[in-house]
Amino acid sequence: MIPALVIGFGNTLRGDDGAGILAAEQLAARLPDLAVDTMQGLQPELAERLRGFGRVVFLDASLRNPHLAFSLLGGSPRRTRPGSHSLSPAEIMDLCFSLYERRPEEAMLVEIPAYECGIGTAITEPTRSAITACVEAVARILCNDQAFSATLPSNPVEPAA
Amino acid sequence: MSKTVTIAPVTRIEGHAKITIHLDDKGTVTDARFHVNEFRGFEKFCEGRLMWEMAGITSRICGICPTSHLITSAKAGDDILAVAIPPTAEKLRRLITLAQWIQSHALSFFHLSSPDFLLGFDSDPATRNIFGLIAKDKEFARRGIRLRKFGQEIIEVLGSRRIHTPWAVAGGVREPFEVSKRDYLLAWIPEARETALLALKTLKSIHENFSTDIPNYGNFRSLFVGLVAPDGALEYYDGTIRIMDGGGNIIADKIDPHSYSDQFGEATEDWSYLKFPYYKPLGYPQGMYRVGPLARVNICDYIDTPLAEEERQIFKAMAGQAEAVNNSFYYHYARLIELLFAVEKAEALLNDPEILNPHVRSKAMINRLMGIGVSEAPRGTLFHQYWVDENGVLQKVNLIIATAQNNLAMNRTVRQLAMRYIDGNKITDGILNRIEAGIRCFDPCLSCSTHAAGQMPLHVQLFDADHRLLDEIRR
Numbered sequence: 001m002i003p004a005l006v007i008g009f010g011n012t013l014r015g016d017d018g019a020g021i022l023a024a025e026q027l028a029a030r031l032p033d034l035a036v037d038t039m040q041g042l043q044p045e046l047a048e049r050l051r052g053f054g055r056v057v058f059l060d061a062s063l064r065n066p067h068l069a070f071s072l073l074g075g076s077p078r079r080t081r082p083g084s085h086s087l088s089p090a091e092i093m094d095l096c097f098s099l100y101e102r103r104p105e106e107a108m109l110v111e112i113p114a115y116e117c118g119i120g121t122a123i124t125e126p127t128r129s130a131i132t133a134c135v136e137a138v139a140r141i142l143c144n145d146q147a148f149s150a151t152l153p154s155n156p157v158e159p160a161a
Numbered sequence: 162m163s164k165t166v167t168i169a170p171v172t173r174i175e176g177h178a179k180i181t182i183h184l185d186d187k188g189t190v191t192d193a194r195f196h197v198n199e200f201r202g203f204e205k206f207c208e209g210r211l212m213w214e215m216a217g218i219t220s221r222i223c224g225i226c227p228t229s230h231l232i233t234s235a236k237a238g239d240d241i242l243a244v245a246i247p248p249t250a251e252k253l254r255r256l257i258t259l260a261q262w263i264q265s266h267a268l269s270f271f272h273l274s275s276p277d278f279l280l281g282f283d284s285d286p287a288t289r290n291i292f293g294l295i296a297k298d299k300e301f302a303r304r305g306i307r308l309r310k311f312g313q314e315i316i317e318v319l320g321s322r323r324i325h326t327p328w329a330v331a332g333g334v335r336e337p338f339e340v341s342k343r344d345y346l347l348a349w350i351p352e353a354r355e356t357a358l359l360a361l362k363t364l365k366s367i368h369e370n371f372s373t374d375i376p377n378y379g380n381f382r383s384l385f386v387g388l389v390a391p392d393g394a395l396e397y398y399d400g401t402i403r404i405m406d407g408g409g410n411i412i413a414d415k416i417d418p419h420s421y422s423d424q425f426g427e428a429t430e431d432w433s434y435l436k437f438p439y440y441k442p443l444g445y446p447q448g449m450y451r452v453g454p455l456a457r458v459n460i461c462d463y464i465d466t467p468l469a470e471e472e473r474q475i476f477k478a479m480a481g482q483a484e485a486v487n488n489s490f491y492y493h494y495a496r497l498i499e500l501l502f503a504v505e506k507a508e509a510l511l512n513d514p515e516i517l518n519p520h521v522r523s524k525a526m527i528n529r530l531m532g533i534g535v536s537e538a539p540r541g542t543l544f545h546q547y548w549v550d551e552n553g554v555l556q557k558v559n560l561i562i563a564t565a566q567n568n569l570a571m572n573r574t575v576r577q578l579a580m581r582y583i584d585g586n587k588i589t590d591g592i593l594n595r596i597e598a599g600i601r602c603f604d605p606c607l608s609c610s611t612h613a614a615g616q617m618p619l620h621v622q623l624f625d626a627d628h629r630l631l632d633e634i635r636r
Contacts, residue, residue, distance in 0.1 A: 011221070011224065012221060013203070013206070013218070013221050013222060039224065040221075040223075040224025040227075041224045041225075043268070043309070043313075044268070044272055044291065044306045044309065045306050045307075045309050045310035045313055047306065048306065048307075048310065086224070094292065095291065095292070095295075098292055098295045098296075098299075099295060099299065099302065099303055099306070119202045119203060119205075119206050120206060
């Protein structure tokens with residue numbers, strides 16, 4: 001398997017918002033040699049860690065996509081507008097390139113549909129199913145060592161920052 | 162016809178918030194409010210959990226300052242157990258608290274505020290961010306990120322994880338420190354100190370460029386509240402509460418944090434979910450106070466590290482006869498003084514041989530049914546108070562966070578900036594930027610909010626007195 005970094009992020013005290021972290025933890029259990037980080041938000045120093053990997057997968061909860069959504073993070077540097085203490089996956093990739101003139105050759109964002117993000121640790125059933133599907137799909141993609149673009153479901157769309 | 166301008170949410174702060182500006186018939190600002198739209202219900206969520214879980218749970222509330230919640234929660238647990246933790250455990254907790262200051266203060270200055278300072282409030286919003294900063298001075302941006310990483314490295318080395326570490330527990334910490342980890346962290350110190358000094362030099366160098374703006378950045382007298390050490394030194398982990406007025410007079414001192422509820426009340430307003438803490442003897446809202454770097458550097462008698470103390474004396478000289486620096490813009494200066502202090506103090510702790518002592522935890526059963534923990538989070542004084550039954554099951558929880566304690570002052574700052582810059586119906590990017598920058602002086606954090614994708618557009622709305630939408634801007 002080509003060395004890859006999986007980053008699951010979200011808030012596990014906010015219901016479905018923690019879906020990315022839960023999916024990352026399941027991937028870590030399934031693929032012990034896989035580098036997996038979990039965090040509440042993407043912070044600038046992550047850019048330095050990213051440059052050491054050839055491929056990276058971001059796992060996040062999403063209120064805007066009713067289905068599991070896979071998208072490639074662009075082939076050229078993006079110009080985005082960081083808006084808070086945390087950055088988006090596209091922004092962190094851009095930051096990596098801007099600072100170090102290199103970044104992972106392949107990057108993918110997987111958005112896991114979220115429905116309830118109130119205070120609590122309960123995960124809704126649709127999100128739980130989507131987490132399982134996410135883990136299956138990402139494990140398959142990483143294990144087959146093919147380019148992300150060749151293994152993704154059809155028509156990946158670059159998400160907004 | 163009077164109008165309301167709405168800025169929602171505020172960029173480059175954490176969480177969900179908006180600003181509304183109320184105009185009269187002539188377009189003159191009559192009021193301005195900083196609204197927090199996200200309900201914080203973590204206290205209720207914690208009821209029924211075991212006291213032992215709280216350090217781990219509360220550190221998951223916030224992705225920005227989890228370590229502050231972790232330490233304060235562990236201290237509340239110490240109080241319930243009625244134990245004195247081992248001296249080495251206190252030193253390790255102090256070290257990780259300093260690490261939280263380093264990473265948070267570095268992020269605030271280099272990532273969030275430097276674009277305003279180095280590129281200017283009126284520069285193109287599309288490039289007035291970390292990427293614009295990189296384009297202007299890549300090495301400066303890179304060093305800032307490395308300094309933040311140093312703070313994160315301390316947290317990771319001590320706690321084995323960067324965030325949400327369950328490392329601190331009631332009675333001490335879980336694991337002793339190791340020589341190899343100590344040496345690894347010590348190797349970072351020269352670079353960290355150099356970068357902290359670079360940040361201070363940079364802030365001073367741009368100061369003159371903002372001489373017309375600075376007098377409007379939350380420049381008013383208020384109380385200042387924070388912890389000080391028994392000898393009056395800058396404190397970050399323990400100590401007693403000191404209250405100073407805007408004239409630099411200490412009006413209350415050596416207050417036991419256990420009596421915080423006698424000193425501070427929490428008012429509510431129907432337009433914000435964030436409470437409005439105030440100093441009870443002066444009532445609401447006259448009891449407005451500020452916490453965090455500006456307060457801490459104002460109220461302490463000295464700083465016990467040489468380079469930071471040198472800067473504190475320069476800072477205090479700016480106060481003139483008032484003997485307290487009242488302008489919120491100087492939160493930035495105070496934050497960088499604390500950043501330098503944190504690096505110096507971390508070095509001193511790492512060089513203390515006792516930090517390697519393996520005895521790091523005291524064990525006991527539930528000995529009190531109520532406990533209070535207090536520490537200085539990057540943004541200000543943080544209180545955790547827990548009530549438990551004899552089995553340690555939580556009956557009630559009260560958390561008072563720093564951002565809430567600055568709520569009255571942030572509102573006053575927004576109003577002052579709006580009155581200075583808004584004239585008529587025209588809202589320019591430059592005006593929006595200055596108002597947002599005024600809020601960012603406090604570096605507020607509302608990160609208990611969800612962050613799920615699709616939640617954070619910048620949205621500005623202009624309404625008339627009948628709440629009809631007159632204008633709308635999306636960034």
